[in-house]
Amino acid sequence: MGGEMLEFAILGLLQQSPMHGYELRKRLAEVLGGLRSISYGSLYPALKRLYAAGLVTTDEPDRHAPLPADAPPLTGRRGKVVYTITAEGKERFAELVSQAGPEAYDDGRLFGVHLAFFRHTAADVRLRILEGRRRTVERQRDGLRSSLARTRERLDRYTLELQRHGLDSVDREVRWLAELIDKERIDGEQSRPGPAPGDERPRTGDG
Amino acid sequence: MGGEMLEFAILGLLQQSPMHGYELRKRLAEVLGGLRSISYGSLYPALKRLYAAGLVTTDEPDRHAPLPADAPPLTGRRGKVVYTITAEGKERFAELVSQAGPEAYDDGRLFGVHLAFFRHTAADVRLRILEGRRRTVERQRDGLRSSLARTRERLDRYTLELQRHGLDSVDREVRWLAELIDKERIDGEQSRPGPAPGDERPRTGDG
DNA sequence: ACGCCGATGTATCGTCTCGATACATCGAAC
């Protein structure tokens, strides 16, 4: 578990169009927020797992079949391999995209992937994920804040600076999420017939 | 390499006083900036490596000695184990603390550890690390910026938001580093005999 | 025509990290 994130992202990209590994990697970097890029040492094993699980196929289907034992470790002829998502892969993606619980937002990376494929996500699920993520990050912020308060005297200037900067980042993230949630709510109200705009009961959050 | 980071942090903490794993872990979380904490699955293997390399010792030295083969996997009596840094460990720490090249700042985590132990670092090395880190993060920022410019049309709203937030964070980090560098320079000028205190040229205020 | 080179492209290896899990010890509450 938790190692779903790469699989999820790959399925999401292949959903849009078939691709080979090299391009997948570039697109993955964009999708993951522009910073962190995925290494081949992660990507190819992930593709192999997806193939084994029947969620993607290749041009040349015997490529990933088990080798006849003693053959030299596959030296010689290696060309492009185009990966395509299968029907099962699409099902799995639909399943992942509709998760709205803690597994969707507690891990920041996985949350990022969900966000990257939000256009495949139902509006109410989007909102629940965003709100869940906000709660998670708020909790982190509060923990960091009280830790900073507790250790203010004990730690040296540089460590304090590090913590201050970290707290600032987390704080910014909360505000960013709040903005996203606002926008999402506005969109929702515009497109939905809705429960009458004067009828605003104080929302029993969660269920 | 790059897996030095945990070793470095452990040596730094044990330099201050002997400790057992549980406390080490809590301190590690503080030192690493308050967010990310180290798991036991990382910590104990790291301690084992340090022990094997002769950089730390324990109360009970035969604890990490190779087992007599068929013995049950060390069930039964397990108590506190206090780890102490050795002379070689101190040497190694001094060596790590004096590194001022890219290996000290290209990786953000490792940079964080350097920062956490800056009080053991020479002033000129401190400045070089901070400036190197700034350059690295500036390069990241520029890459992200141009990537954002290139893909503005092609990507959807949510991915764009993710990238925008990422860019904002990196930007903030650059400014934070610039502040740290300024403070560091001021400290340097105050404590050093320096190039004559009446010689104050009008300060080019930086970028 | 030929070789070379940098971009494209696939793949594996060793090392490390993580989350989950199990197990042990102790003090205080009941």
Next chain:
DNA sequence: GTTCGATGTATCGAGACGATACATCGGCGT
């Protein structure tokens, strides 16, 4: 005197990463 939560040590399997090797292709100089 026993249950319980904090303290504490330890391992395992899955997976991620950096480094490295190897293969293919298009263009460019000569």
